[in-house]
Amino acid sequence: MTSYLKKLIVEPGSKVKLNEVDPSYHGDHDSHDAAMPEFQANLAKMDDLQYLMYAERKHSLLVVLQGLDAGGKDGVVRHVITGMNPAGVRVVGFKQPTAEEIAHDFLWRVHPHAPRKGEVVVFNRSHYEDVLVVRVHDLVSKPVWSERYELINDFEKLLAEQNGTTILKFFLYISKEEQLERFKQRLDDPARQWKISDSDYSERNYWDDYIAAFEDALEKTSKKHAPWFIIPANHKWFRNLAISQIIVETLNGLKMKTPAPTVDITAIRKQYHAAAEAMRDNNK
Ligand code: AMP
Ligand code: MG
Secondary structure, three states, X not given: OOHHHHOOEOOOOOOOOHHHOOOOOOOOOOOHHHHHHHHHHHHHHHHHHHHHHHHHOOOEEEEEEEEOXXXXXXXXXXXXXXXXXXXXXEEEEOOOOOHHHHOOOOOOOOHHHOOOOOOEEEEEOOHHHXXXXXXXXXXXXXXXXXXXXXXXXXXXXXXXXXXXXEEEEEEEEOOHHHHHHHHHHHHHOOOOHHHOOOHHHHHHXXXXXXXHHHHHHHHHHOEOOEXXXXXXXXXXXXXXXXXXXXXXXXXXXXXOOOOOOOOOHHHHHHHHHHHHHHHHHHHO
């Protein structure tokens, strides 16, 4: 993996201290414009790789997006994921659970959305909410949420080992100042006011609790088969570039190949020539 991206991986078993990560980090480029050619090239590569995945139907990709409010999850879907053909990609958002969902175990609503072979699925929020918002607001007791990290690890292992799913998890990390700036943009721009929610500012009061919950989640659930990446996300262009680059390099690593045709190409070619000849005769 490209060297600057390696720094973003949460090494399995390592401690996570988010105050040591700079959310304004922007890698080797200095501006949106400077990063654009590389980003555009990545989008083209993602499209090719997703096409191969769909053709081969052997692997699948699950992308998990988590972050604080205004962290840019929707932006990643809109600017990065759209690099791929929508026919083979599904985006699933997880909101507050319904009464039916609450009446089940926390993975019940998630599992049916796991990607099938050949498919890319993006979770905009995910089962991680059940150790994030749920923990911060005591929606279940500590013994219950504490057990969920291992249950999540087992779940992701199941997807990876039994169904060939590659899992990439991105924590979009913005600073508290940047969040306020984005809230302001929402207030000032009528096209974005719909995004404002009552809880935006009250949730901000829980910033440190969320950071602690994220640190724990990243530490306990970053695995070789399902790594977490801490994406410095103050610069949207860097966020998009880094995520696209990680997806490209990961999919390249799968060494996918165009599958062999399922039909006898020589025989079909003969049929083609016969049809072409008949067409010529007809047109005489
Ligand atoms: P948004 O992504 O801005 O549309 O908001 C979705 C809301 O649903 C967020 O406030 C999440 O914290 C909340 N949410 C998602 N999953 C859960 C969950 N399992 N339990 C409680 N709240 C959740
Ligand atoms: Mg929100």
